[in-house]
Amino acid sequence: MFDSSRIVVGLDIGTSKVCAVVVEITEGGALNVIGLGQAKSRGVRKGEIVNVEDTMQDIRDALAAAEEMSDREIQSVYLGVTGGHVRSFNNRGFHPVASVDREIMADDVQDVLKNARALNLPGENKVLHLIRQQFLVDGESTQAQPIGRFGARLEVDFHVIHGSLNRLQTPIRVVKSLQIEVEDVVFSGLGSALACLNSYQKELGTIVIDMGAGSTEYLLYSGGVARHSGVIAVGGDHISNDLAYGLKVPLGRAEQLKLDHGGAVVEAEIRGHTIALTNDHGLPDRTINLEHLRRIMALRLEEVFQLILQDLDRAGVLHEARGVVLTGGGSRVPNVEKLAAQVFEMPVSRGRTTWISGDKSQLDQPEFAAAFGLVRFASFEVKKRTASNQGFASRLSGKLANLLRMN
Amino acid sequence: MNIAGFESSPRSLVIKLVGVGGAGSQAVAQMLAGPISGIPALLLHTNAKVNALQADAEKMILGKQRMHGLGTGGDPDIARAAAEDEETCLTKFLQGADLVFVVAGLGGGTGTGAAPVIARLARAQGALVLGLVTLPFQFEGSRRLKQAQEGLHKLRRSADAVICLPNQKFFSMIDEKTGVADTFRLSNELMSQGVVGIWQMLTRKSLIPLDFAYLRSVVGGQNAESSFASAEARGEARTRDVVEKLAASPLLDQGRALEQATDVLVSLVGGDDLSISEVEKVMEQLTRLVPNGQVIMGAALDPSLTGRISLTVVVSKRAPAINALTKSSADETADGLTNRCGEIENSLLNPAQGGQRPVSRYIAPPPETTIEGAEKLMQSRPDLAPTRRKKRGPAMQQGQLNFQITSRGRFEKSEPTIHEGEDLDIPTYVRRGIALN
Numbered sequence: 018m019f020d021s022s023r024i025v026v027g028l029d030i031g032t033s034k035v036c037a038v039v040v041e042i043t044e045g046g047a048l049n050v051i052g053l054g055q056a057k058s059r060g061v062r063k064g065e066i067v068n069v070e071d072t073m074q075d076i077r078d079a080l081a082a083a084e085e086m087s088d089r090e091i092q093s094v095y096l097g098v099t100g101g102h103v104r105s106f107n108n109r110g111f112h113p114v115a116s117v118d119r120e121i122m123a124d125d126v127q128d129v130l131k132n133a134r135a136l137n138l139p140g141e142n143k144v145l146h147l148i149r150q151q152f153l154v155d156g157e158s159t160q161a162q163p164i165g166r167f168g169a170r171l172e173v174d175f176h177v178i179h180g181s182l183n184r185l186q187t188p189i190r191v192v193k194s195l196q197i198e199v200e201d202v203v204f205s206g207l208g209s210a211l212a213c214l215n216s217y218q219k220e221l222g223t224i225v226i227d228m229g230a231g232s233t234e235y236l237l238y239s240g241g242v243a244r245h246s247g248v249i250a251v252g253g254d255h256i257s258n259d260l261a262y263g264l265k266v267p268l269g270r271a272e273q274l275k276l277d278h279g280g281a282v283v284e285a286e287i288r289g290h291t292i293a294l295t296n297d298h299g300l301p302d303r304t305i306n307l308e309h310l311r312r313i314m315a316l317r318l319e320e321v322f323q324l325i326l327q328d329l330d331r332a333g334v335l336h337e338a339r340g341v342v343l344t345g346g347g348s349r350v351p352n353v354e355k356l357a358a359q360v361f362e363m364p365v366s367r368g369r370t371t372w373i374s375g376d377k378s379q380l381d382q383p384e385f386a387a388a389f390g391l392v393r394f395a396s397f398e399v400k401k402r403t404a405s406n407q408g409f410a411s412r413l414s415g416k417l418a419n420l421l422r423m424n
Numbered sequence: 425m426n427i428a429g430f431e432s433s434p435r436s437l438v439i440k441l442v443g444v445g446g447a448g449s450q451a452v453a454q455m456l457a458g459p460i461s462g463i464p465a466l467l468l469h470t471n472a473k474v475n476a477l478q479a480d481a482e483k484m485i486l487g488k489q490r491m492h493g494l495g496t497g498g499d500p501d502i503a504r505a506a507a508e509d510e511e512t513c514l515t516k517f518l519q520g521a522d523l524v525f526v527v528a529g530l531g532g533g534t535g536t537g538a539a540p541v542i543a544r545l546a547r548a549q550g551a552l553v554l555g556l557v558t559l560p561f562q563f564e565g566s567r568r569l570k571q572a573q574e575g576l577h578k579l580r581r582s583a584d585a586v587i588c589l590p591n592q593k594f595f596s597m598i599d600e601k602t603g604v605a606d607t608f609r610l611s612n613e614l615m616s617q618g619v620v621g622i623w624q625m626l627t628r629k630s631l632i633p634l635d636f637a638y639l640r641s642v643v644g645g646q647n648a649e650s651s652f653a654s655a656e657a658r659g660e661a662r663t664r665d666v667v668e669k670l671a672a673s674p675l676l677d678q679g680r681a682l683e684q685a686t687d688v689l690v691s692l693v694g695g696d697d698l699s700i701s702e703v704e705k706v707m708e709q710l711t712r713l714v715p716n717g718q719v720i721m722g723a724a725l726d727p728s729l730t731g732r733i734s735l736t737v738v739v740s741k742r743a744p745a746i747n748a749l750t751k752s753s754a755d756e757t758a759d760g761l762t763n764r765c766g767e768i769e770n771s772l773l774n775p776a777q778g779g780q781r782p783v784s785r786y787i788a789p790p791p792e793t794t795i796e797g798a799e800k801l802m803q804s805r806p807d808l809a810p811t812r813r814k815k816r817g818p819a820m821q822q823g824q825l826n827f828q829i830t831s832r833g834r835f836e837k838s839e840p841t842i843h844e845g846e847d848l849d850i851p852t853y854v855r856r857g858i859a860l861n
Contacts, residue, residue, distance in 0.1 A: 062838035101841055105782065250841040251848050258833045260850035268834060309860045316852040324843065 024051075024169050025399060026083070027391030028076070028094040029205060030188055032061045032231025032254060033346065035075045036385060037083040039091065040392040048396055049068040050375030052087025053385070054079045063250040064099040064205070064232035070134075074190055080197070082170060093198035097205040098188055099232050101250030102181040103145065108133055109153075112171045119167045120375075121154065126164055126171070133173045141181040145204050150242040158240070176243045178204050201398060204248050206234030208390025212346050213368030214238055222339040225368065226360070228323060228347025230254050234387075235325050239337035240380050247328050249321060253347050256317050263313045264305050270294070281318050281356040283311045309386055318353060322360040344368035344386040354412040437626060437636055440521040440551075441465040441619065443481075444539045445503075445802045446473070447529025447558060451612040453479035455527075460620055466517050468542070469494035470503055470534045470724035482517065483711065484511055486538060496533030500571060501536030514545050521551040522636060523626070525619050526583060529611075531568035536575030543583035552640050554622070555586035556615050557577045562592050585643030585650045585740070589614055589675065614675070618652050621736035625691035625722060634691055634722025642687040642740050651681055654736040663705040666733045671713055682710075683737050685717040689738040692723045695730030706735065 027038045041050030056078035060068030079093050110133020114125050134147065151158045154168035163171060189199050209227035222239035230253040236246040256279070261271035278292055290307040329335040341361050343353060354365040370381055370389045380389070443452030449467040456479050465481035467474050472493030474483050485493050487506025496502040509513070510738050518524060524546040528535035535557070543553045557576065560568045580586050592609055598607055625634050643650050657665035671679035682688065688733055692698075692706060703723050711719050726734075728750040835841075841848040846855060853860065 062835060063841065065838070067837050101839070249843070249848075254834055255849065255851075256553050258835065258849070259853070261833060263853065308859075312858070312860065313851060313853055316856065316858065320848075349477045 019376060023294065023399075024087075024089055025095065025200075025392050025395035026091050026094045027208070027395060028080070028192065029097040029208070029388040029391060030061060030066065030072065030076065030191075030313060031058055031229055031384075032064055032252060033229070034058050034384065035072070035079040036388040037076075037079045037094070038092070038388045038392050039083050039087040039089060040396070042396050046396070046400065048392060050371050050373055050380055052083040052085075052089065053379065054082030054084070054086060056082065060420075062186075062231055062254075063252070064248070065184060066191060066265070069187075069191055072403065073195060073394075076192065077195060080195070082252070084260050091197065093200045095222060095391045095398075096188060096192055096199050096202050097208050097391050098145070098180070098185055098202050099205040099229070099234055099248055100180065100184055101232065101316055102184050103178065103204060103206075103234075103248045104180065105178045105246040107150070107244070108136055108175045108177050110173045111173070114135060114169055114171055114296070117251045119169055121163050121166050121168060121171055123164055125365070126152075129171045129173045130259055133175050134143070136177060136179075138179055141182055142179045144177060144179045145185070145187060145202065146178040146207060146243075148174070148176040148178070148243045150176055150244070151240075173348040176246070178203075178246055198280045200395065203391050203394045204234070204246065205229075205387040205390075206236045206248065207243065208387045208394060209234060209344050209368070210236040210238055210390065211393045212370050212386040212390035213342050215372075216241070216343065224325070224329065224335045224338050224341045224363075226322075226341060226343050226345075226348075226357070228252065228321075228343060228345040229351075229387075230346060233321050233325070233345075233347070235329075235330060237334055237338055239334070244337055245329055245334045247325070249324050251317075251321050251324075252345075253292065256314055256347075258294070259313045259317050260310060264310060266294070275314070278307060278310055279314055280311050280351045281315055284306060287311060297365065315356065318347075318350065318356055319360060322357055338363060341365040342368045344383045344400070346384045348383045432706045437523065438521045438524070439463055439482075439523045439623060439626070440518065440546075442518075442527065442542050442546075443526045444526060444528040445532055445535030446471065447532070447608075448527045448535050448539070449474050449477055449479075451527050451529075451606075451615045452481065453477045454609075455616040455619055456480050456539065458616060458620065460623055463623070464517075466514075468507070468514075468534070468538060469495075470506055470538075484510070484513070486534065494667050496537070498533045498568070498571075500533055500537030500575060501533070503534045504541055505537075507538035507541035509543060511541075514542060515549065518542075518546045518549050518551065520738060521546065521549065523639075524551045524553050525622075526553060526579070527554045527557070527615055527619070528555070528562075528579075529558045530572035530575040530579075531564060532571075534779075534795060536571050539575065540578040540582045543579055547582065547584065551582040552636070552643075553585075553590075554643065555583040556618050557586060558587060558611050558615065559590040559592070568755045584640070587618055587643075587650045587652055587738075589651075593674045617654050617736075621652060621654050621691065622738065624693065624726075625689070625736060625738075628693065628724040628726065630722055630724045632721065632723040634689065634720070638720050638722075638736070640687060642689045642738060644786055650738060651675055651738045652736065652738045653657070654734065656734040658732040662733045663702050664709070666735050667706060667709040669709075670735055670737065676737075676739060679713060681741065682713045682717075682737075683715060685714055685739045685741050687740040688714050688717050688719045689740075690719060690721040691736045692721065693726050693729055693734045693736075694723070695732060696725060696727055697730055698723070698725060699732070702733065710737075 023042050025042065026038050029036045035056045035058045037054045038050060041049045041051050041072050043049055056075045058075050060066055060071030066072045084091055110124055112129035112132055114121055116122060136144065151160055151174050152163045153172035154163050154166050155170050185202065189202060192199050206227055210225040213225050214223055219238040220241050224235060224237045227234045232252050233249045237244045257268060257272045257275055260275055261268045264271065287307050291304040292307055293304050294302045296302040340363050341357050343357060343365060348367050354367065357365040368383060368386055370386060373380060373389055441452055443549050445447040446469060452465055452467055464633055467477060467479065467481050467483045470486045470491055472485055487509065490502065490506055526539050526543050528539040530536050539555065543555060546553045559572045562569065576586065576588060594607060594610060598610065626636055640785065653670055653675040655666050655669035655673065657669060671682065676682055690705060690710060707721055835849045
C-alpha cells in the first residue's frame with residue numbers, strides 16, 4: 018500500500034509570498050524535494066493574516082503549483098506560524114529524587130518533565146514548542162536521559178515558545194477551510210534555524226535571523242539546543258514603507274528602488290549620487306538621492322539587529338553566540354552581513370540549505386529557508402512517529418489536538 | 425485697598441492680578457485658592473471655558489464679537505486685537521494699582537497676544553508691571569515655541585520685568601512617572617509661588633523691611649531678565665539646607681543665575697524662633713553665591729513658619745544696553761531658551777557694568793567701549809558672534825511635522841508594533857530625528 022507518510026509538505030504563509038514545499042523522505046531518511054509552489058501573498062501583514070479571502074486564494078494557488086510539480090495530492094501540511102505575539106522563555110522544572118539510594122528512575126524523569134511543563138503563561142497564550150534543553154542532576158548538566166544516574170535533585174530546562182491562541186488559530190483555520198489537514202504548527206524561526214544550521218553550528222552557538230517581509234524571526238542555537246527565540250514584527254515591508262515615506266515615492270516604486278539600489282551600508286563614495294526616476298513615458302521625472310535611500314535602509318536594518326542584540330542580552334544568552342546566520346529575503350540586501358557583523362561583533366554568513374537534495378539553483382534561496390525548515394521539522398516528527406509506532410489518535414493527543422479542539 | 429489681616433500703611437499698596445489665557449487663568453485661580461485670596465484679580469480669556477473656573481475673581485471674555493467665546497485657535501494677533509477692543513474696560517480694572525502681575529502661559533493665542541496689551545495698559549496707569557509667564561515645552565512644537573519667544577519679546581518691552589519659567593526646565597524637577605496634569609499643576613504652583621513670594625515680601629510684618637521701591641529698582645528696567653526661586657527648610661541645619669536647596673533649583677539654572685546676577689532681592693521668612701545669627705548665616709552663604717551682584721535683603725516673621733526658614737529670591741540679570749541694539753527678536757528665537765545665559769556672559773564682557781547697579785531705568789551705554797568695539801569683542805567669541813548666529817538662524821528652525829504624513833502606509837490595517845513605547849512602524853530615521861540633508 019502507498020505510504021503517504023513518506024511525503025511531507027511544508028506550508029509557509031509569509032507576508033510577501035505563500036510557499037509550499039513537497040518533500041519525499043527516502044528509505045535512508047534523506048529529504049528529496051519533489052515539488053515547490055509559491056504564490057504572491059496579498060492578505061498577510063507582519064506575518065499574520067489580515068485578509069482571509071485573499072490568503073485562502075493564495076494558499077490554494079501555491080498548493081496547486083506544488084501539486085502540479087510533484088504530481089502528488091496534498092492532504093496535509095506542516096504549517097509555519099509567526100507574528101509579533103510569539104514569545105519565548107526558558108523554564109526549569111525541579112524534582113527531588115525520592116528513592117532511598119538516590120537512583121533516578123523513569124518515574125522521576127516523568128515527574129520532573131511534568132513539573133517543567135507547568136508553565137506560567139498569560140491566559141490567552143498557548144505553547145507552540147517545548148524544546149528540552151538539558152537535564153541537571155545535582156546541578157550538573159547532561160543531555161542524555163538521566164535514568165540510572167544518582168543524585169538528590171533532578172532538574173530539566175525547557176525552551177518554551179508560545180503565542181496568542183487566537184492569532185495562532187487564524188492560519189490553522191484558513192488552511193483547514195481548504196480541506197487540508199494541519200499535521201502540526203511550527204514556529205517559522207525554528208524552521209529557518211533547522212533549515213540553515215548544521216550540527217556544528219548548533220553546537221557552537223549561532224543566531225539565525227530570518228529577515229522576512231513582514232517580520233524578523235531569530236533563534237539562538239547553542240550546545241545543540243534552542244536557547245532563545247523571538248519575533249520582531251518588522252521586516253522588508255518596513256524598509257519599503259520607510260523609503261516611500263522618506264523619499265516621497267509610491268510604495269510600489271519604493272519596493273523597486275529597494276531591490277535595485279538598496280544596501281545596508283552607506284558607503285562614502287555614494288555621496289551625492291542620484292537616481293533618476295522615469296515617468297510612464299520613460300522620460301526623466303525626478304531624482305532621488307542615493308545616500309538618503311541607503312541611510313534610511315541602513316538605519317532600519319541596524320535598528321532591527323540592535324533590537325535582537327538587546328533581547329538576547331537581556332535574556333542573558335548573548336555570550337553563548339559565536340556567529341550569526343542570516344536568511345530570508347532580507348538577507349539578499351547587499352552588505353547586510355557587514356552591517357550585522359558591526360552590530361553583533363561576530364562573524365556573519367548567509368544561510369544555505371545544503372542538506373536537501375533537489376535542484377540546487379532553485380532551492381538554495383534564502384526566501385525558502387522557513388518552508389524547508391518546516392519539512393525538516395516534519396521529517397524529525399515522522400522519524401519519531403515511526404520509531405514509537407504511535408497510532409493516529411495518540412498522536413493527536415499532543416498540543417495540536419488541543420489547538421484543534423479549541424477551534 | 426487693604427489686604428485683610430495685615431497692617432495698613434498710610435497709603436497701602438494696591439496689588440492686582442491678571443491671568444491671561446487658559447494657563448494664566450488657571451494659575452491665577454490656583455493662587456487665589458491659596459494664601460493670597462482677597463487680591464483683586466481678573467481672569468481674561470477668549471474662550472468661554474474660563475467661566476467654569478472656580479475662583480474669586482472677575483472674569484472677562486475677550487473678543488465676544490470676533491470669536492464668540494470660542495478661543496483664538498492659537499493666533500496671538502486675534503487675541504491682541506480682541507484685547508485692544510476692550511481697552512477701556514481693562515483700564516478701569518487696572519486703575520489705581522501700584523503693582524500688577526500679568527500671569528500668562530506663552531505659546532498659545534490669548535496669553536501670547538493679550539498679555540503685552542495688558543502690561544502696556546497697566547504701565548500707562550503708572551503701575552509697576554511684573555510679567556510672570558511660562559514658555560511651552562519643546563515637544564509642543566517649534567511654532568508655539570517661536571510664538572512664545574515673540575510674545576516674550578513683546579511683553580518684555582511693555583512690562584517692567586518679566587519672570588519667565590520655561591516649562592522645559594521642569595523636566596529636571598519631576599520624575600518620569602509624573603502625570604501631565606501634575607506637571608502643569610507644578611507649573612502653576614511655581615508661578616503661584618512667585619506671586620505669593622513677592623506679595624509676602626511686600627506686605628508681611630517685617631523685621632528688616634523690603635519695600636516696593638526696592639522691588640522696582642531690582643526688576644525695573646527693560647533690559648533686565650529676572651527669575652525667582654524659593655526654598656524652605658526645617659531642622660537643625662536649616663540655614664545651610666535652605667541655601668543649598670535654593671542654589672540647586674532648576675529655575676536658577678542650578679545656581680548659575682545667582683552667579684551671573686547683578687541684583688538679588690532676598691526675602692527671608694522664619695518663625696518666631698528665627699534668630700539673628702541664623703539670618704546672618706543665610707545671608708553670608710547667599711552673598712558668597714552672588715559674586716558680581718548686589719544683594720538686598722529683607723527678613724520677616726510668620727508664626728506659622730515656626731521651626732522653618734523660607735527663602736525667596738528675585739534674581740535680576742541686567743544686560744548692557746548694547747545687547748538691546750544688536751539682539752533682534754530673530755536672534756532670540758534662534759537662541760532657544762536654554763542658552764540665553766550668553767546674554768549674561770556678554771554683560772561680563774563689559775567690565776564697566778560688573779557689580780554696578782544703575783540707578784535709573786535707563787541704562788547708559790558703557791563709556792569705555794564703543795559699539796564697534798563691543799561687537800568686535802563678541803565676534804572674537806565664535807559662539808556669541810551675531811553674524812554667525814544669523815546664518816545659523818534658518819538651519820535651526822525645526823520643520824513642522826504634518827500629522828497626515830505619518831500615515832501608517834502599508835501597516836494601516838495591522839496592529840502597530842510597539843516596542844518599549846516606540847512605534848516601530850514609523851521610519852527609524854524619523855524616530856531618531858536624523859536629518860537626511
